[in-house]
Amino acid sequence: MASLLRTVCLLSSSVVLAGPIDLRPTFDVASVKTNNSGTGVDRIRNNGGILLIENVPLKRLIVMAFDVPEWQDYLFSGPDWLDAKNFDIQARFPPDTPRLKFLQMFQRLLEERFSMVLHREPREFSVLALVPGKKRNEGLTLRPAAAPGGSYRFRAMNGHATGSSISMAGRLSRPDFGLDRPVLDLTGLEGTFDLTLDWKPEHVQDGAATDSGSDASIFVAIEEQLGLKLERRKISLDVLVVDRINKAPTEN
Numbered sequence: 001m002a003s004l005l006r007t008v009c010l011l012s013s014s015v016v017l018a019g020p021i022d023l024r025p026t027f028d029v030a031s032v033k034t035n036n037s038g039t040g041v042d043r044i045r046n047n048g049g050i051l052l053i054e055n056v057p058l059k060r061l062i063v064m065a066f067d068v069p070e071w072q073d074y075l076f077s078g079p080d081w082l083d084a085k086n087f088d089i090q091a092r093f094p095p096d097t098p099r100l101k102f103l104q105m106f107q108r109l110l111e112e113r114f115s116m117v118l119h120r121e122p123r124e125f126s127v128l129a130l131v132p133g134k135k136r137n138e139g140l141t142l143r144p145a146a147a148p149g150g151s152y153r154f155r156a157m158n159g160h161a162t163g164s165s166i167s168m169a170g171r172l173s174r175p176d177f178g179l180d181r182p183v184l185d186l187t188g189l190e191g192t193f194d195l196t197l198d199w200k201p202e203h204v205q206d207g208a209a210t211d212s213g214s215d216a217s218i219f220v221a222i223e224e225q226l227g228l229k230l231e232r233r234k235i236s237l238d239v240l241v242v243d244r245i246n247k248a249p250t251e252n
Contacts, residue, residue, distance in 0.1 A: 024104040027051075030091040032113045032249040042086075049095035051106075058082045058114075058245075061089070065106035066118075066240050071173040074125065074182055078242035085247060113249040120238045127184045130172065133222075133229040144191055152192075159201050159214060165192040172230075177218055178202050184235065187228060197225055 035055045045052040053061070059073075059082035068076050093105060110116055154163040156176035163171060172183040178201055198214040199221035214221060223229045 022108065024108045025101055026108055027091040027093050027105050030109050031089065031252045032109065033088045033252070034248060035086040035088045037086075046102075049093050049097070051089060051091040051093070053087070053089040055086045055088065058085050058087060061087065062110060062116075062242070063240075065103060065110055067103055068240060071171075072182065074239075075237060076240050079245070081247065082242070082245075087249070115244065115246045115250070116242065117244040118240060118242050120240055122236045123239045124234055124236050125182065126232070126234055127182050128172075128179055128230045129184050129186045129233045129235070130222075131186050131229050131231055132188075133227050144193060159199050161197045162195070164194045166195070167192060172222075179218065179230075181232075183230070184233075184237075195226065197221055 037055060039055060041054075042056045043052070043054040044056060059076070059078060062068075062078070062082070063070070063073060063076050089109075091105075091109065093102065097105075111118075152165045154166050154171055155161065156163075156171070156174065161171070161176065167185070171177075172179060198216070199218045200215050202217070216224065219230050
């Protein structure tokens with residue numbers, strides 16, 4: 001009996017020392033290699049069960065895998081060198097893999113190959129909240145996309161912006177609009193939109209010509225032309241933090 005108890009204890013200790021089992025799915029085949037070409041040309045393709053990535057910075061790979069939108073990279077914290085080290089990835093997986101399962105595969109691949117450890121923590125940010133405005137004029141230029149799932153197009157320059165099939169808050173966070181803090185979508189609106197927006201950039205002097213011909217500030221233009229409103233707020237958001245990561249991947 002004593003011998004049996006010792007055996008059970010040893011087995012229990014082994015389970016504890018081994019740590020939790022990772023139940024996330026894996027790619028059928030995957031290759032991760034450093035890219036030192038220095039060309040500045042990158043490529044990402046993900047369809048038909050094939051993931052092909054060429055010359056992409058490690059930071060971008062991480063935010064892609066953990067579903068951090070490009071316009072919300074303030075929700076990511078890691079070493080500065082992540083932007084300077086580029087990699088190639090080739091991977092295969094079942095073509096009908098759901099998006100969530102694909103992201104789990106991608107996350108596990110990066111964590112294992114780079115011995116990466118991450119956590120999420122709440123941090124307070126000063127943001128501009130995009131909310132429904134008090135006015136909803138007739139003929140608003142913010143319209144549901146004419147072709148949902150259609151081609152994305154966006155252009156913003158010198159006080160004039162047009163877009164098709166876009167996420168509104170994501171575009172407003174771009175430097176083109178001259179806003180001093182990130183924009184967070186709290187409108188409750190779903191889907192993508194077509195829009196035209198005209199405003200007077202803050203750096204333009206009175207009387208100077210712009211592409212828009214409008215004298216409205218970006219705040220006024222958004223409310224009068226789109227029926228939405230920007231409000232300054234402080235809000236707590238979860239940030240993805242890299243605690244540890246290797247500069248080179250393990251062998252494939």
